[in-house]
Amino acid sequence: MNRNRVLLKLVLDAIGFGNIDISEFASRKILQKKIYLLQLTGIDLGYRYNWYLKGPYCPSLAGDAFSLKEEVGYDKEYEKYELNSETKQKVSILEKIENLPDSPQATEDEWLELVASLHYLKHIAYWGGKNNPGFEEVFQKLIESKPHFSGKKDLADLAWGRLNEVGLIENKTLA
């Protein structure tokens, strides 16, 4: 198991995917968004995201996760390693982002899809040469491709606020 795979395994352990249970679509979506957000904290795992139906998506992460699931069956190299303290501190930033709001209610995959998508549309996506769009513009853009969020502006506003709290509205990443 090369060290990049070891790191991925340690990260998955830290973010609640230690058993790499990705048999269901919802869990795969959660994994995708968690890694997207985690990388924004400064842990560069090398996964680059495109825009997909359900928000930012990285095909090579999906492939690596499936491969890793197989590898851990016969290769225990990862057991020799642990995340260092700085990395653990960055994981705690992810935990702040991913905490579900009390109200309005949302499922985990819905919340993560929203947070990740707002960030992606704000900082990465190209749409008509727009520079530094604010919440209203980004929300309108979001519901163009994801109309299921059109009645959830309050939730989107909370998600935007959460990103702002950790510094990810002003900055594309915390790295």
Added chain:
Amino acid sequence: MDNDFRYKIIIEPVHGDIGLSKLETELINTPTFQRLKGIKQLGFAHTVYPSAKHTRFEHSLGVMHIMGRVIDNTCEELGKEDIQKLRVAALLHDVGHYPYSHVMEKIDWDSAKKYMKKKQGDGNRQNDIPQKYPSHEDLGKIVITERKDIKGILKSNGIDPKEIASLIKGEHQNLPNLLNRSFDIDRLDYLARDSISTGLPYGKVDINYIVNNLELIENEVVVRAKARNAVEHMLIARYFMFNTLYMHKTVFAFEEIIRRIILMLLEKGHIYKSGGDIKNIARRSNSRKFLAFHDGYINSLIDKYASNKKDKVLATLCQAIKYRKPPKLVYAFGDLVANGKIMKEHSNIHSKSKSNWDDKVPEFVTEFKIPEELWFFSNINGASFEKRHPFVSLADTANLDPGEIKELVRIKETSGEIKNLVTDKSSILHYLSRLKPTLLRIYVVGIDDTKAQQIKGKIKEWLQS
């Protein structure tokens, strides 16, 4: 084809006539784009297939040509400006490529150690890991948006360079994303081109029939059912090209050697030290260093260090490249893994060799008096010569949401239903997609056949103990 895209015609062996617009002609004549003539598409494949010297230049033209044909067949409603943007994106998709294509980009920076540590000992965080070389896509974005020649031509033609970069990277919100989506235009060109250049027949796919049977549905390209056989053939062709060309034992060995050379030169500060350095030369509009950043850059380093008397190990490695002295393959293990399960009789050997090599190699170094840097242990399961496995080798492809997987080909049945090819049990791909090749190889540089036989014997003894 619209006459606007036949301002110039280039004749080439894969597609015949390739038409270009005035804008495209200006772009290919820039020094930045001309740099691609110095980058071989197939890295070191010419060491085995002598005619495999085609470059990223003609491949880029080919991808643009196929993009034009796909647009003609699927995007009737697109305006001329948007068509031009998509074509330009296809033309420039590889403009950020490194010398010898993926060789430099794929070196193992071991950047993971920045984030983790061994449980026992080694408690120090690695603070001094340089910024790794950016991917060629990220470098391409810098080239397109910051280099004066490319940027200037785009802007003077009313095109935002950032928009082209976003199309290449799959970040565009409005235009169909034909470069990064389920149907890989890039692949259609390189399979045919690699096949013709090498003389290998496996990559000769029916491009015309496939392209003529594409449709665009909700911004995704799907293939009509009648072209299914052609698509299956294309995916299987990629597997055979993978085995006979991209993973050929000698081609692969030379590329591993080059990566080792680059790492050694990095440690000594004799090559661009970090990703930041590469980005800087790409950014500087008049930087001749970037224009010289092609295969010749690596060749000159190899020439220089092949006669280095101060570092005999580095010299040995460079001489292996310069004088074509392939390393000896002293161990090879290969398997097609189904659903993650290596064949039982191989699993012990496989896991032993992978996990214990680091501990064993010092013994071999001492016994055979060959420096560690001349040994190569290659776990090709982890290496990626392609962005994807030969098949869509994911364990549970049938469970994947259609929006999840970009490399899966989607078929539109006559009923109108659209499904992933690999979920169709009447398709051979449904069964093949569950297999994944796995390869382990151990090479040694600079030894003769007698020594190689001795080493083979020792390795066999170790693995069977």
